[in-house]
Amino acid sequence: MTAPFDFAPLLAPGTPAPAAKWNGFPKYNFVGGHNDADNVPVEALVEAATTVLRREGPTLATYGLNSGPLGYRPLREFLSKKLKGHAGIECTPDEILITSGSLQGLDLVNTLLLGKGDTILIEKETYGGALTRLAKFGVNIVGIPLDDDGMRMDALKSTLAELKARGVTPKYIYTIPTVQNPTGSIMPVERRKEMIALAREYKTMIFEDECYSDLVWSGKRPPSIHSLAGGEGVIFVGSFSKSIAPALRVGYIVAKWGILARILGLKQDAGSGALEQMVLAEFCTRHFANHVPKLNKTLSHKLQVLREALAEQFGTAAEFGDPPGGIYLWVKLPDNVDTLKLFQAAQAAGVALNPGPEWSTDKAYARSRLRLCFANPDPATIKKGVEVLADVCRREFGVPLRSSNVEKR
Amino acid sequence: MTAPFDFAPLLAPGTPAPAAKWNGFPKYNFVGGHNDADNVPVEALVEAATTVLRREGPTLATYGLNSGPLGYRPLREFLSKKLKGHAGIECTPDEILITSGSLQGLDLVNTLLLGKGDTILIEKETYGGALTRLAKFGVNIVGIPLDDDGMRMDALKSTLAELKARGVTPKYIYTIPTVQNPTGSIMPVERRKEMIALAREYKTMIFEDECYSDLVWSGKRPPSIHSLAGGEGVIFVGSFSKSIAPALRVGYIVAKWGILARILGLKQDAGSGALEQMVLAEFCTRHFANHVPKLNKTLSHKLQVLREALAEQFGTAAEFGDPPGGIYLWVKLPDNVDTLKLFQAAQAAGVALNPGPEWSTDKAYARSRLRLCFANPDPATIKKGVEVLADVCRREFGVPLRSSNVEKR
Numbered sequence: 001m002t003a004p005f006d007f008a009p010l011l012a013p014g015t016p017a018p019a020a021k022w023n024g025f026p027k028y029n030f031v032g033g034h035n036d037a038d039n040v041p042v043e044a045l046v047e048a049a050t051t052v053l054r055r056e057g058p059t060l061a062t063y064g065l066n067s068g069p070l071g072y073r074p075l076r077e078f079l080s081k082k083l084k085g086h087a088g089i090e091c092t093p094d095e096i097l098i099t100s101g102s103l104q105g106l107d108l109v110n111t112l113l114l115g116k117g118d119t120i121l122i123e124k125e126t127y128g129g130a131l132t133r134l135a136k137f138g139v140n141i142v143g144i145p146l147d148d149d150g151m152r153m154d155a156l157k158s159t160l161a162e163l164k165a166r167g168v169t170p171k172y173i174y175t176i177p178t179v180q181n182p183t184g185s186i187m188p189v190e191r192r193k194e195m196i197a198l199a200r201e202y203k204t205m206i207f208e209d210e211c212y213s214d215l216v217w218s219g220k221r222p223p224s225i226h227s228l229a230g231g232e233g234v235i236f237v238g239s240f241s242k243s244i245a246p247a248l249r250v251g252y253i254v255a256k257w258g259i260l261a262r263i264l265g266l267k268q269d270a271g272s273g274a275l276e277q278m279v280l281a282e283f284c285t286r287h288f289a290n291h292v293p294k295l296n297k298t299l300s301h302k303l304q305v306l307r308e309a310l311a312e313q314f315g316t317a318a319e320f321g322d323p324p325g326g327i328y329l330w331v332k333l334p335d336n337v338d339t340l341k342l343f344q345a346a347q348a349a350g351v352a353l354n355p356g357p358e359w360s361t362d363k364a365y366a367r368s369r370l371r372l373c374f375a376n377p378d379p380a381t382i383k384k385g386v387e388v389l390a391d392v393c394r395r396e397f398g399v400p401l402r403s404s405n406v407e408k409r
Numbered sequence: 410m411t412a413p414f415d416f417a418p419l420l421a422p423g424t425p426a427p428a429a430k431w432n433g434f435p436k437y438n439f440v441g442g443h444n445d446a447d448n449v450p451v452e453a454l455v456e457a458a459t460t461v462l463r464r465e466g467p468t469l470a471t472y473g474l475n476s477g478p479l480g481y482r483p484l485r486e487f488l489s490k491k492l493k494g495h496a497g498i499e500c501t502p503d504e505i506l507i508t509s510g511s512l513q514g515l516d517l518v519n520t521l522l523l524g525k526g527d528t529i530l531i532e533k534e535t536y537g538g539a540l541t542r543l544a545k546f547g548v549n550i551v552g553i554p555l556d557d558d559g560m561r562m563d564a565l566k567s568t569l570a571e572l573k574a575r576g577v578t579p580k581y582i583y584t585i586p587t588v589q590n591p592t593g594s595i596m597p598v599e600r601r602k603e604m605i606a607l608a609r610e611y612k613t614m615i616f617e618d619e620c621y622s623d624l625v626w627s628g629k630r631p632p633s634i635h636s637l638a639g640g641e642g643v644i645f646v647g648s649f650s651k652s653i654a655p656a657l658r659v660g661y662i663v664a665k666w667g668i669l670a671r672i673l674g675l676k677q678d679a680g681s682g683a684l685e686q687m688v689l690a691e692f693c694t695r696h697f698a699n700h701v702p703k704l705n706k707t708l709s710h711k712l713q714v715l716r717e718a719l720a721e722q723f724g725t726a727a728e729f730g731d732p733p734g735g736i737y738l739w740v741k742l743p744d745n746v747d748t749l750k751l752f753q754a755a756q757a758a759g760v761a762l763n764p765g766p767e768w769s770t771d772k773a774y775a776r777s778r779l780r781l782c783f784a785n786p787d788p789a790t791i792k793k794g795v796e797v798l799a800d801v802c803r804r805e806f807g808v809p810l811r812s813s814n815v816e817k818r
Binding site for chain 1: 418451462470473503513580613655
């Protein structure tokens, strides 16, 4: 009975390659949305779990607890208040759907709207995971360039006009307006209003991804596009991954009931994990407002450590800004550096990074760019990792010529 | 900015209908995999959450904790031992993938193997959720009849031969051999071996769903098909929904690494909820072996309450067996009863049930059958619910003529 069975002839066409065995995290981990381990509020989570389980534990016996398929109601009630104060969003708890991470939100919205051959608009530099997901739908991905204030409205307008001339209505404009991934920009309110007007004019929707919007050092951010549009024609996704802990896998979609009901009709998973929702609701109601500024203090410090390390190790060879929030820095290296090749060489040296072409619709433009996430490694590891990266880069591409003011040849 | 936006022109073709607003659970809830609320081990879960968070809470800052994409390693270690003792499965923790409920397991396996027009074999009476999922893939669903020992091997053999004559290799044989849903049968070991031999002969896989296998009153069950096949050509899914709590949404896939690596390549959700996995691992390692017999005692009692209530209220009009485990009873009413219509009328009276045609590939055969889940309602609610159901059935279909030995006209 135990002779090997060859399942290959049974695979569906186009099945992706098998996953590699996991060998632990890289030594210098500058990828992924990992967060600062010391800021996981362990004792408060223990307290929240104890309280909520003693109060409502038996409801775990029913799918959806006693809250129905939108998710644990006290968490939606917390979000309804938090989103009003934070992002200006006026929504009831019944206009919020809890998802298994904001990734499930992306999948649900894409499934709702996208068919093969459809067109979507997206920031030219954007979240790599959004691009890989869109590729699976076989859609036409049109990148809109950014400046320091986020997506450029002149470029959006001309692209929409060109598409209209060809009879194409894009399914949506995907934007990360508040701490853009990877550039870190925050779109000013006027530009947000322009985007809404353009979306209306061209009868397309806006898909607003706010996964990083809690991580703004100043604590201040413009109202969300969803709020400025009164919720009409905008689907908003958010997450607790960046503000509390990514392993929890809790995100949410905010939309008017008409469209949320459609999304809910596609969510056939019998609910997202209830214990996480219960513990988050209990924790956030009491501690979210105090927790986030503390986390931001750590993150903004780590950003400065990364920036100083890059300046020290790469000198003028690395160009980067000083983002007002987030967990990543978008870095430009000299034109001769191919970050896809750098990625391979760095990996062998224990340094993980996101090569620019995976984070952009314009592979040539992003060729010598890379994204470095700074939230997870401690400051000493950040410094050492950048030193190792500079060594690898010098060996492979001859830059930086000087590190720590010492010539390296 | 707040004029309503008409998103209808942007929807993908074939989008399912919007979900209805949730109005709470029905008064007499005989549907779904809900469980017994009093058996949720609240204090032990509090203790498990406290212990595991204090020990490993900071690892929540990284996707996949420190365990990688297969899921929390201590949970996979627990499962590896539990499955060996319980189901005879020899597998390492790296041949187990933790999923967001076994439903995600179904989705992943279907995505791996199924394309439009493919053929799959399934028990003629089966899990309704599997049927609705398969319908979305546009596959040819061939039902194989059951008897008291589960799927009939003579029927399986002749169907495989007929398909082969037409050049068709089914992608898999889907089976729930241990506490079949909805019939409750347990397939004997010899029949399991026959199925493996037939699958091998016809070069198809077996998809073994064991979601209910912990709920066997005697605590004894035959080795799993996966174990009898040495894991070759078999994908196994299981769940903690029925043994601990459904709202947790934790299931698992067991398969040889070659095929599990393919499945893992499709799991693009950045991991399943970590807190649930951590708490389950901590709880199960200490308490699973004692918890399950206690739960089974409650469930087997509720089953007898349901059987007695049906006998009292429906008399000879209701036919049903005495399943050796599970959370549901498969009931045959007189031929003139259309359970799709009964479902509607019962719903209006506060009674939720699964109409047979939704739980079978043969709608005519299942027309007067229904599935009643008994795990969630308390004994008094079971009794009252069956009484209300009998009243509704009598009003709509003229049966049962007698209830509690009193003639009703």
